[in-house]
Amino acid sequence: MYVCICNGYRDAEIRDMARSGIRCARKAYDALGDGPNCGQCLAAAQDLIDRVHGHGGAEAPAMVYPARAVG
Ligand code: FES
Numbered sequence: 153m154y155v156c157i158c159n160g161y162r163d164a165e166i167r168d169m170a171r172s173g174i175r176c177a178r179k180a181y182d183a184l185g186d187g188p189n190c191g192q193c194l195a196a197a198q199d200l201i202d203r204v205h206g207h208g209g210a211e212a213p214a215m216v217y218p219a220r221a222v223g
Pocket residue numbers: 155156157158159187188189190191192193194
């Protein structure tokens with residue numbers, strides 16, 4: 153599943169970055185090639201990283217998009 157639509161980063165790529173020792177979503181993006189653009193995915197990416205490192209719940213978030221309606 154895609155976590156970052158702007159950069160086309162998938163959950164597996166984010167998890168691989170976490171397994172390599174990265175603990176920060178922004179650093180994971182930098183290591184993958186491009187930093188965040190809109191930034192709407194950062195919380196979900198950080199959640200994936202935290203789960204790899206043993207923090208957070210047992211399941212990955214279902215999806216990042218569609219974005220929530222505001223208002
Ligand atoms: S969806 Fe990841 S930076 Fe926009």
